[in-house]
Amino acid sequence: MAQIIGGITSSHIPAVGNAVHDKKFDDPYWKPFFDGYPPIQKWLEDHKPDVAINIYNDHGLGFFLDQMPTFAIGAAHEYKNEDEGWGMPKLDPFPGDPKMSWHIIESMVEDHFDITSCQELAVDHGFVVPMQLFWPGAPHNPDMPRTIPISANTVQHPIPTLRRALDFGRALRKAILSYPEDIKVVVMGTGGLSHQLDGERAGFINKEFDQYCMEKIVSDPDALTKISRRELVEKAGAQGTEFLMWMMMRGTLGDKVKAVHTNYHIPISNTGAGTMLLEPVA
Amino acid sequence: MEFDNFDHHAPIEGTTIFDGEQAMKGYALNKMCYSFNAASSREEYLTDPEAYYEKFGLNEQQKQACRDKVVLDLIAAGGNIYYLAKFAGIFKLDVQDVGAQQTGMTKEQFKQKLVDAGK
Numbered sequence: 278m279a280q281i282i283g284g285i286t287s288s289h290i291p292a293v294g295n296a297v298h299d300k301k302f303d304d305p306y307w308k309p310f311f312d313g314y315p316p317i318q319k320w321l322e323d324h325k326p327d328v329a330i331n332i333y334n335d336h337g338l339g340f341f342l343d344q345m346p347t348f349a350i351g352a353a354h355e356y357k358n359e360d361e362g363w364g365m366p367k368l369d370p371f372p373g374d375p376k377m378s379w380h381i382i383e384s385m386v387e388d389h390f391d392i393t394s395c396q397e398l399a400v401d402h403g404f405v406v407p408m409q410l411f412w413p414g415a416p417h418n419p420d421m422p423r424t425i426p427i428s429a430n431t432v433q434h435p436i437p438t439l440r441r442a443l444d445f446g447r448a449l450r451k452a453i454l455s456y457p458e459d460i461k462v463v464v465m466g467t468g469g470l471s472h473q474l475d476g477e478r479a480g481f482i483n484k485e486f487d488q489y490c491m492e493k494i495v496s497d498p499d500a501l502t503k504i505s506r507r508e509l510v511e512k513a514g515a516q517g518t519e520f521l522m523w524m525m526m527r528g529t530l531g532d533k534v535k536a537v538h539t540n541y542h543i544p545i546s547n548t549g550a551g552t553m554l555l556e557p558v559a
Numbered sequence: 560m561e562f563d564n565f566d567h568h569a570p571i572e573g574t575t576i577f578d579g580e581q582a583m584k585g586y587a588l589n590k591m592c593y594s595f596n597a598a599s600s601r602e603e604y605l606t607d608p609e610a611y612y613e614k615f616g617l618n619e620q621q622k623q624a625c626r627d628k629v630v631l632d633l634i635a636a637g638g639n640i641y642y643l644a645k646f647a648g649i650f651k652l653d654v655q656d657v658g659a660q661q662t663g664m665t666k667e668q669f670k671q672k673l674v675d676a677g678k
Binding site: 292336337338341342343359360361362363432433434435473474475476477478479480481482483484505507508510511515516542543544546547549 | 565567571572573574575576577578579582586589590592593595596597598601630631634639640641642643644645647648649653654655657658661662669672673674676677
């Protein structure tokens with residue numbers, strides 16, 4: 278049977294894609310951020326997961342406001358990044374695992390999560406940047422796992438609640454653990470932490486709240502579900518709602534987890550950037 | 560941290576929640592911005608911006624906000640920041656340029672504000 282070996286989180290700021298491309302790993306601005314990644318890269322090298330489920334939020338590449346799924350799951354053989362208007366260099370496709378995707382889709386709907394299935398899905402920086410950070414040279418890293426993208430809506434309110442995001446993760450855990458193949462799965466929660474790009478409050482970052490979220494996501498994620506969506510916007514910034522992805526990831530890891538590695542740095546671009554590696558504790 | 564006393568009806572200062580109301584108001588503008596994912600659309604826009612506004616059915620408020628390139632006006636006209644970022648990208652404006660413009664700062668001042676948030 279499939280097993281979940283860990284959860285990893287990362288911010289997914291577009292500027293990071295360019296910094297990776299330009300190899301700015303030792304640049305004084307970037308170093309405190311990039312230094313958060315080698316321990317997790319090493320862990321991935323040691324554990325070699327077969328599949329990475331990448332939970333991210335599309336930013337207006339894969340989906341437009343004409344049809345906006347609340348939860349979408351990729352079911353393609355491969356996933357390509359595309360021009361986002363200003364974006365990153367185009368990469369070769371990331372290999373998918375459609376058979377496992379359909380298993381997950383079946384299981385999620387059985388569990389009353391009415392998701393949107395996508396046999397084609399253009400993936401943006403939200404998906405690609407964390408892949409590049411965790412698997413250097415992606416998609417050509419020799420250990421590159423197959424991937425299943427899951428996108429949640431944070432573009433347009435109403436967005437999902439933190440409660441729903443955590444429950445989604447718990448249902449996803451059930452889906453993964455019931456997959457009959459003996460594979461190792463890592464679940465990624467990407468985006469956040471606090472940031473706001475729009476309005477007179479642009480540039481808002483909330484260190485205290487980010488640190489609270491990084492602590493509670495380990496010890497007591499249910500406590501975070503008391504935060505309403507409006508409150509999340511107020512405390513994390515309008516785009517800090519991407520923390521929902523972290524909650525979805527957390528739900529897949531079971532009740533108890535151990536934080537193996539944590540990094541937090543302000544600012545990268547307009548964002549408080551958080552990186553974590555969590556292992557489930559049996 | 561305490562979450563029980565949060566006022567769920569008070570507006571959030573300096574923040575427009577992009578909800579159904581904004582989505583209806585800004586649909587044409589956001590649809591135009593979404594088209595800028597394609598390089599050919601960006602070129603077509605730059606060749607004749609006014610014709611491009613017409614093609615997507617922008618109203619006068621949206622057209623003027625685009626002509627002025629004022630981000631707060633674009634938001635007031637229903638623009639969503641994720642799509643507006645693609646519009647800004649045509650003019651090589653990054654998120655710090657956009658932040659500086661909205662907060663009335665220079666880009667250097669805005670970047671300092673971000674650094675100070677980490678202290």
